[in-house]
Amino acid sequence: MSALLVIDRLRVRYDSRDVLRALSLEVARGEIVSLMGPSGAGKTTALRAVAALQAFDDGQIVVDGFGLTPGPVPPESRLRALRRRVGLVFQAHALFEHLTALDNVTLALRHVLGQSRADADAVATKLLSELDVGSRAAAWPRQLSGGEAQRVAIARALAPDPALLLMDEPTAALDPARRGALGATLRRLCEQGRGLLVATHDAEFAREFSDRAVQLTA
Amino acid sequence: MLRDSARHRQTCGVNVHVLSLAVALSMQHGQPRVLVWGGDAEGGAPFVEADPADPSRVRGFDVEVADRIARGLGGGRTARFVQVQWSNIDQSVERGDFTLGLSGVEDTQARRGRHAVTLPYFEFREVLAVRPDDQNRIHDLADLRGRRVATLGATIAYDLLIAARDSTGMIPVSFDDDVHPYADLVAGRVDAVLLDHIIAQRALRRMGGRGFVILSQPVAVGHYVGVLARADSVLRDSIDAVLREAMRDGSLEQIYRRWSVWDDSQSVLFERILRTGAGAAGAAGTPARGSTPPAQVVAYLPSLARAAGVTLLVSMLSMTLAVFVGLALASGRLYGSTPLRILTTAYIELIRGTPLLLQLFVIYYGLSGVVRLPALLAAVLALGLNYGAYEAEIYRGALEAVSRTQLEAARTLGFSEAQTLRLVRGPQALRYALAPMTNDFVALLKDSSLVSVITVVELTKQTAIYATNVGSWVVPGALCAIVYLAMSLPLARLARRLERRWGGRAA
Numbered sequence: 001m002s003a004l005l006v007i008d009r010l011r012v013r014y015d016s017r018d019v020l021r022a023l024s025l026e027v028a029r030g031e032i033v034s035l036m037g038p039s040g041a042g043k044t045t046a047l048r049a050v051a052a053l054q055a056f057d058d059g060q061i062v063v064d065g066f067g068l069t070p071g072p073v074p075p076e077s078r079l080r081a082l083r084r085r086v087g088l089v090f091q092a093h094a095l096f097e098h099l100t101a102l103d104n105v106t107l108a109l110r111h112v113l114g115q116s117r118a119d120a121d122a123v124a125t126k127l128l129s130e131l132d133v134g135s136r137a138a139a140w141p142r143q144l145s146g147g148e149a150q151r152v153a154i155a156r157a158l159a160p161d162p163a164l165l166l167m168d169e170p171t172a173a174l175d176p177a178r179r180g181a182l183g184a185t186l187r188r189l190c191e192q193g194r195g196l197l198v199a200t201h202d203a204e205f206a207r208e209f210s211d212r213a214v215q216l217t218a
Numbered sequence: 219m220l221r222d223s224a225r226h227r228q229t230c231g232v233n234v235h236v237l238s239l240a241v242a243l244s245m246q247h248g249q250p251r252v253l254v255w256g257g258d259a260e261g262g263a264p265f266v267e268a269d270p271a272d273p274s275r276v277r278g279f280d281v282e283v284a285d286r287i288a289r290g291l292g293g294g295r296t297a298r299f300v301q302v303q304w305s306n307i308d309q310s311v312e313r314g315d316f317t318l319g320l321s322g323v324e325d326t327q328a329r330r331g332r333h334a335v336t337l338p339y340f341e342f343r344e345v346l347a348v349r350p351d352d353q354n355r356i357h358d359l360a361d362l363r364g365r366r367v368a369t370l371g372a373t374i375a376y377d378l379l380i381a382a383r384d385s386t387g388m389i390p391v392s393f394d395d396d397v398h399p400y401a402d403l404v405a406g407r408v409d410a411v412l413l414d415h416i417i418a419q420r421a422l423r424r425m426g427g428r429g430f431v432i433l434s435q436p437v438a439v440g441h442y443v444g445v446l447a448r449a450d451s452v453l454r455d456s457i458d459a460v461l462r463e464a465m466r467d468g469s470l471e472q473i474y475r476r477w478s479v480w481d482d483s484q485s486v487l488f489e490r491i492l493r494t495g496a497g498a499a500g501a502a503g504t505p506a507r508g509s510t511p512p513a514q515v516v517a518y519l520p521s522l523a524r525a526a527g528v529t530l531l532v533s534m535l536s537m538t539l540a541v542f543v544g545l546a547l548a549s550g551r552l553y554g555s556t557p558l559r560i561l562t563t564a565y566i567e568l569i570r571g572t573p574l575l576l577q578l579f580v581i582y583y584g585l586s587g588v589v590r591l592p593a594l595l596a597a598v599l600a601l602g603l604n605y606g607a608y609e610a611e612i613y614r615g616a617l618e619a620v621s622r623t624q625l626e627a628a629r630t631l632g633f634s635e636a637q638t639l640r641l642v643r644g645p646q647a648l649r650y651a652l653a654p655m656t657n658d659f660v661a662l663l664k665d666s667s668l669v670s671v672i673t674v675v676e677l678t679k680q681t682a683i684y685a686t687n688v689g690s691w692v693v694p695g696a697l698c699a700i701v702y703l704a705m706s707l708p709l710a711r712l713a714r715r716l717e718r719r720w721g722g723r724a725a
Contacts, residue, residue, distance in 0.1 A: 051630050076634055083632035094623035098645045108631040111641060160632065 004029050004064055004195040005050065005164050011058035012045050019045050022059070025214045027164065027195040032186060034206035035199045037216030043199035044091070046216075047166045050197070051088045052079050064163050083112075087157030091168040093149045095141040101128065101152045102137040105159050113160060127155040131185060146173040150182075158189070165189065167198045171205050183209035253288040253297045255444075256311065257281075257321030258304035260395065264416060264477040265322045266299070279477040280320050280442075283339060286469055287318070287444070290460030305372050305394075305682065308333060309691070312447050318457070322414065324374050325441040334454040338441030339461050339470065340479070341487040342414040344375050346433045347403060347421070353431045356410060362388040365409035368399035368673070372683055374440050375412045391593075391673050392683070397421065398583065402673075404429035405586045407593075412437060416479055441487070465492060515693060518684055525680035526701045532597050532666045532676060537659050539602025544609025551614055553635075562610070569607035575668055577604055582672040597669035605662055612654045616647035656713035660706045677701060 003026035010023040020042040027033045035043050048054035050061055052073050061068040064085045068074075076083075095104050105124035109115045115123070128134045131151040136144060144152060150170065157165060167186075171179050179202075186196055186209060200206055206213045257266040259276050266278040276299050288297035302310045307319040308329065323329075325338050348356045356362060359382045367382075369375040371392035379390035391408050393399045399411040400421040411418070411430075418432045446454045464470040465488040474480035550562035569577070581603075582596040591599065620643045628638040670679030681698035685691045 053626050053629065076629065080632060083630065086630065088627075088630045090623050090627060092623055094621065094627040096624055096627075096642055096646075098642075098649065107641060108633070111637055112632040156627075156631070 003027060004031075005197060006062045007046070007050070007059070008061075009059040010046065010049060010056055010061065012042065012049060012054070012056045020049075020056075020216075023214075023216070024059075025197075027197050029163070029193050029195050030190050031212070032190055032196040032198060032210040034210040034213040035197060035216065036201065036203065036206055036213050038201060041216040043201075043216060044168055047088065047168055047197065047199050050164075051086055051166060052082055053088075084160060085163050087160065087162035087165045089150070089153050089157050089165070089167045089170065091170075091172060093141075093153040095144075095149055095153060095156070097141050099141075100137065101133065101139050101141070101144065101148075104141070104152055105155045108156070109159050124155065124159060127158055128152070130188075131155050132181075147178050150174075151185075154185075162194075164195050164197065167196065169200055169202075170198060171200060171202045179205060251293065251295055253284065253291065253295050253318060254300060254316040255284045255287075255297055255318040255320050256300050256302040256307055256316035257284075257319070258307070259299075259301055261304055261321055262397075263420065264479055279340075279473050279479060280322065282473045282476070283464075283470070284318070284320050286464050286473065287457055287460050290463060291456060308445060311445055314447065317446060317450065317453070319445040322416075322442055323445050325443045326374060329443075329445060333448050334446040334451040336444035336446070336454055337458045337461055337491055338443050338487065339465075340442040340474070341483045342416060342440055342442065343436035343483075344378065344412055344438040344440060345415045345418050345436050347400065347411040347413070347418050347430045348409065348433065349403065349406075349429070350431050352409065353433070357433065358435065359388065359412075359437060360386050362386065362410055364388065366391050366407070367410045367412055368393055368402060368408040369412045370394075370396050370399070371679075373413075374438065375414070378438060379412060392675055392679070393673055394671055397424075400425070400430065401583065401586070405590055407586075407590060414440070439483075462492060514688060515697070518694075518697075521680055521684070522677075522697060522701065525675060525677045526705070528674060529663065529666050529677040530705065532594070532601065532669060532674065533659070533663045535598045536601035536605060536666065537662055539598060540605035540609045540658075540662070541655075543603060543606025544613050547606060547610035548613035548617065551610065552617055553639075566607045566610055569604055574600065574604050574665060575671065578668060578672055593669075593673045596672055597666075597674050601662060601666060601669065605658060608658060609655065612651050612658070613647065616650035617643055619650050620646045653713050653717040656709055656716060660709050660713070663706050663709075664702065 005025075005027040007023055007025050010020050011018065012020040023042070023046055025033065025035070035046060037043055045054060049056045049068075050063065052068060055072050056068075056070055058070050060070075063082060066082045066085060068082070095101075096107065099107065102121065102124050105127060106117070106120035109120035109123055110117060125134065125137060128137055128151075131154055133148050133151045133155070136148055136152070139148075141149060141152075150173070154165075154167075170182060170186075174182060183205065186198070190196055198206075198210065257276070257280055259266050259268050261267075262278075264278055265280045266276050269275040269277045281297075281299065284297040284299070288295040300316050302315065302319070304321060307321060307323055310316065311319045312333065325335065329335055346356070346358070359367075359378070362382075363386050366389045367379055368391040369379055371394060376390065376392060379388070382388055383390050391399075391402075393402075396413060396417045399408065399413065400418075402408045403411050404425065411421075415432070415436070422430065422432060444454075444457060446457075461470070470488070471480060471484070474484060547562045547566060550558045551566075554562065578597070578600045581600045582591065582593065585591065624642060624646075625638055628642045633641065666676060667678035670676055670682075675683070677698055681694045685694040688694065
């Protein structure tokens with residue numbers, strides 16, 4: 001079976017400085033890959049390039065058959081297939097402040113996938129329950145703890161059912177107990193046939209929960 | 219995002235200081251050697267105008283009458299002119315800004331009741347001006363049922379029109395100056411103008427004798443007088459003696475002939491005054507209305523309510539327009555192509571960098587050659603287009619306040635740019651914008667008073683008219699303030715509440 005994500009000699013330059021020089025990695029379905037390295041090593045940049053939020057200068061990215069090439073980010077109208085395949089959980093969660101936890105999850109279901117309000121609510125409620133924040137469905141983002149906000153953000157990214165989930169520093173704000181719970185959750189997501197690429201500088205988390213780790217140097 | 223609330227206000231404080239200085243100088247060494255008199259050079263020739271040869275000096279028949287009075291009072295007195303807005307002459311003379319008000323001041327019973335008034339020195343006729351097409355149809359006020367008739371506010375002519383409104387159903391339109399009524403007559407915005415024959419003839423000369431005709435049959439006859447503070451009746455008697463002497467020795471006639479305002483009715487007036495002695499020519503106009511203040515206030519309330527309604531209507535329509543203009547400008551600035559961005563930025567800077575008063579004049583009078591807008595529409599357009607520029611900056615700031623990562627999150631979820639604006643960015647920006655928008659509406663409510671310069675009688679203008687009628691600003695000013703506060707205070711409270719609830723960017 002071919003890899004879900006292939007990054008081949010990815011190079012990103014900022015102000016004539018290489019942020020990423022020749023990053024190559026693969027993520028298969030059902031696999032968790034950790035992208036390790038100190039701050040400034042380019043972990044977030046790599047995730048943003050895969051999510052087509054960031055242009056790159058050289059190399060190639062292929063997500064489940066959808067290829068990205070060097071040069072400016074294509075317009076959104078040409079990225080629809082990629083958007084269906086890739087979900088991204090931001091380090092700062094970036095929940096929509098004006099919507100409840102439930103509506104953060106249903107928004108894309110209703111307006112991108114065209115589901116009815118009832119169907120979207122059902123999907124979102126199920127996702128939030130699976131992530132153990134079902135009781136917080138009616139809460140506003142500002143009322144959520146860091147861990148709760150993270151799980152709502154995961155639910156939001158998972159709602160359109162992407163094959164590949166990208167996560168940026170998911171353990172940054174979590175205590176050890178929560179970290180263990182998150183690891184277990186991510187494992188469960190993988191067992192459904194997804195691939196996960198997790199940017200982290202948390203070596204212990206990487207060792208404990210990922211199948212492979214790729215090390216970046218600053 | 220708060221703005222300087224004084225930006226539209228006209229500066230009028232400077233004049234006051236100049237005036238008090240002039241009074242102080244004139245009073246030096248006990249005996250005044252200078253007769254300080256007030257008039258409005260904006261009224262122009264032949265009354266008082268800036269001398270084209272030396273704009274720091276004034277000339278006109280009222281200037282020469284003042285000179286003649288000063289000379290006649292003896293003691294080597296000279297006349298010194300101070301500028302005052304015509305409608306404020308009575309208030310200023312009572313304040314002591316000058317000793318004698320003289321600038322086409324009309325003889326009315328109300329004025330005689332409140333101030334020391336000289337004998338009449340000039341007789342004028344209230345004449346109707348109409349477009350040439352109408353001169354066979356319109357002969358007097360009764361022929362103007364349902365038509366718009368313009369005049370200068372707070373004059374005998376205005377009182378005549380108000381009385382005719384009730385009896386014939388014509389529509390009085392009040393102006394702040396005596397030039398634009400004729401311009402609007404020619405432009406077709408009004409159907410007739412009722413004003414002093416001197417003013418009508420001057421306007422006709424300015425237009426090269428075309429555009430309108432002056433009806434020969436006068437609607438009424440009135441007189442110009444000098445006005446002094448109530449306490450100055452002794453000086454007034456001396457001035458009356460000088461005027462009589464000037465009528466007798468022909469110096470007044472010479473002045474009038476020099477300014478081409480002499481006619482037979484002046485010699486009849488002079489004869490009558492010299493024969494009867496006192497200023498018995500009789501005051502024109504309606505008597506001061508209502509005898510007791512409470513009755514006056516009650517009688518005034520309906521027009522106050524109507525004016526407050528106009529203020530509210532103009533403000534709400536303008537704000538609605540401003541919101542749409544602001545949204546269009548802000549989207550142009552944030553999402554538009556480079557030329558559109560430059561264009562919207564230029565508009566915003568142009569509007570914010572020039573006075574609203576100027577914009578009002580340009581839209582109402584400047585554009586009248588291209589499109590003749592009704593006054594209310596012009597007012598709403600000017601205010602809406604002006605405030606739209608300020609709203610645009612509020613919306614731009616509010617849209618930019620929505621965090622970039624939320625917009626990126628929306629992209630990764632597959633939203634188009636339009637969906638992101640509609641579902642994520644817009645709703646949050648609205649929360650940031652609501653409080654400053656409410657503040658702007660309060661400011662707009664007050665700025666709407668400026669539209670009185672284009673004949674819309676709103677709250678402030680109605681108050682000024684009422685204050686002129688009753689001869690005091692105390693009660694009208696207080697009533698006006700109460701109505702403004704009743705409209706703005708609830709809004710200010712709402713703004714504060716919204717600010718508290720949504721003020722923090724991190725919400």
